Amino acid sequence: MRRPLPLLLLLLLLPASFAAAAKKCQTCKDIVHRFNQGLVETAKKNFGGGNTAWEEKTLSKYESSEIRLVEIIEKLCDSSNFECNNMVEEHEEHIEKWWFKMKKKYPDLLKWLCVETIEVCCPPGTYGPDCLACVGGSERPCHGNGLCDGEGSRDGDGSCSCSLGYSGTFCLDCADGYFSTLRNSTHAVCTACHQACTACTGSTNKDCKECRVGWIKNEDACIDVDECSEETNPCKEDRFCLNTDGSYSCRACDSSCSGCTGEGPGRCKECRGGYTLEDGKCVDIDECSQAEKACGKADRDCVNTPGSYTCVCPVGFEEKDGSCLATAKADGEEAEAAEPPPREDL
Ligand SMILES: *[C@@H]1O[C@H](CO)[C@@H](O)[C@H](O)[C@H]1NC(C)=O
Numbered sequence: 001m002r003r004p005l006p007l008l009l010l011l012l013l014l015p016a017s018f019a020a021a022a023k024k025c026q027t028c029k030d031i032v033h034r035f036n037q038g039l040v041e042t043a044k045k046n047f048g049g050g051n052t053a054w055e056e057k058t059l060s061k062y063e064s065s066e067i068r069l070v071e072i073i074e075k076l077c078d079s080s081n082f083e084c085n086n087m088v089e090e091h092e093e094h095i096e097k098w099w100f101k102m103k104k105k106y107p108d109l110l111k112w113l114c115v116e117t118i119e120v121c122c123p124p125g126t127y128g129p130d131c132l133a134c135v136g137g138s139e140r141p142c143h144g145n146g147l148c149d150g151e152g153s154r155d156g157d158g159s160c161s162c163s164l165g166y167s168g169t170f171c172l173d174c175a176d177g178y179f180s181t182l183r184n185s186t187h188a189v190c191t192a193c194h195q196a197c198t199a200c201t202g203s204t205n206k207d208c209k210e211c212r213v214g215w216i217k218n219e220d221a222c223i224d225v226d227e228c229s230e231e232t233n234p235c236k237e238d239r240f241c242l243n244t245d246g247s248y249s250c251r252a253c254d255s256s257c258s259g260c261t262g263e264g265p266g267r268c269k270e271c272r273g274g275y276t277l278e279d280g281k282c283v284d285i286d287e288c289s290q291a292e293k294a295c296g297k298a299d300r301d302c303v304n305t306p307g308s309y310t311c312v313c314p315v316g317f318e319e320k321d322g323s324c325l326a327t328a329k330a331d332g333e334e335a336e337a338a339e340p341p342p343r344e345d346l
Contacts, residue, residue, distance in 0.1 A: 021129070022155035025121040027083045028114035031076050035095075035109060038072030069099045091118055120154060127151050127158040134158045136170055143186060145171035165190040179203070195246060196222035214246035240267070255306065256282035274307030299324045 062068055073095065077084035088095070094117050098109060106112040114121040115131075122131035125138025127150035134141035134148030135158055141148035142160035150156015162171035165178040166188065174180050174190035179200050182189040193200035196215040197208030205215075211222035227234055227248035228241035235241045235250035240260050242249045253260035256275045257268035264281075271282035287294040287309040288302035295302045295311035303310045313324035 019155065021120070022150065022153040023083070024087070025114060025153035025155070027087050028118065028120045029110065031084060031088060032110045032114060034076045035072055038075055041075075042068050042071055064099075064103075069096065087118075094118065122150075122152055122154060124152055127153065127156045129154050132158060135160050140186070142171045143188060145188060145190075165192065179207070194222075196224070212246060254282070256284070272307060 073088065073092070076088050079085070091113070094113060098106070098112055098117075102112060110121070111123070115123055122128070123138070125134055125141050125148070126132060127134055127148060131154070134151055136143045136146075136148070141151055142162065145166040146160040146162035148156070149159045149161065151158075160169065160171050162168070162175070165175050167173045167175040172183065172188040174188070177193050177198060177200075178190040179193055179202060180188065181191050191203060194203060194205040194208065196205040196212055197210065198212050199209040200207045201209065204221075205223070206221045208217075208222045211217055214225055214227075215222040216225050224243070224245050226232075226243050228243040233241050234248065237259060238253045238257070239250040240253055240262050242251055251263065254263070254265045254268065256265045256272055257270070258272045259269035260267045261269065265275075265283070266281045268277075268282045271277055274285055274287075275282040276285050277283075284304070284306050286304045288304045293302070294309050299313070299317075300311035301314050303312055313319055316327060317324040318327045
């Protein structure tokens with residue numbers, strides 16, 4: 001009864017070790033990238049700009065020197081990058097070997113170091129511990145229509161994630177809403193259907209096999225449904241309907257309207273209370289300027305507001321028990337005024 005345990009453990013550990021493999025390859029790629037940057041940076045060094053025979057001789061000596069190598073290696077990793085520093089330390093001898101002996105014959109450091117020597121990456125178009133060809137072959141993984149899982153690393157299973165518009169294990173089929181414009185055993189080109197179709201044989205709304213929701217078959221084409229037509233208007237009161245391709249939206253009527261057929265004060269069905277129709281638009285009524293005093297009581301000031309008005313106590317008075325009384329502060333001001341003015345100029 002103890003046999004299932006190691007298998008279970010292996011299954012648990014497997015994804016982790018695969019992810020680690022991908023990370024190691026990335027670390028190695030980053031190192032090679034920094035190495036190539038270092039080559040560029042040091043290329044101009046020790047070179048005064050002239051080209052005397054003496055300078056050329058010194059330069060060519062420096063070009064393949066240990067001094068230059070050390071300068072490059074020093075900058076391969078940020079000090080906080082543990083994985084990078086670890087890898088450089090572990091494989092410094094390999095880097096030196098390449099620098100002094102292999103560089104001429106194997107100029108591609110990524111290939112020589114990461115793929116062939118420390119074996120943390122795979123050649124392009126291959127994946128996994130043994131660098132097997134991706135689905136669709138290493139020349140054109142996923143037939144050029146997708147990404148191969150683990151490509152270039154020692155990670156992944158080589159399966160394809162197809163690009164938008166493509167589907168199937170080999171990314172040679174067209175996804176829903178796309179039609180085929182080219183297809184043989186190794187190449188496929190899929191093109192988007194017209195937005196009116198869920199499936200199609202060509203690119204126009206006459207090539208639909210089926211209309212998308214919000215579109216309807218009319219003669220031989222799928223055309224937009226007008227959700228806003230009078231009988232079917234789906235919007236609530238005080239909102240108007242806006243038809244769009246394949247859909248619609250409901251927008252708020254202007255605040256001067258009671259119901260509307262479109263945007264703004266000129267598209268009201270009726271004017272809201274406090275507004276009146278003027279030149280085809282609903283405009284605010286100024287209750288305060290009407291002959292009949294809007295504020296019955298004489299001691300109130302009338303203030304017009306959009307769609308209404310308010311009656312307020314005049315400045316210096318405040319609302320108290322239903323009438324306007326002079327504010328207490330007014331007394332204080334009087335008291336202050338009674339005091340003699342400050343005398344500063346004496
Ligand atoms: C498939 O189509 C491509 C693109 O037109 C072409 O280059 C290729 O030779 C074709 N392959 C076959 C097997 O017919």
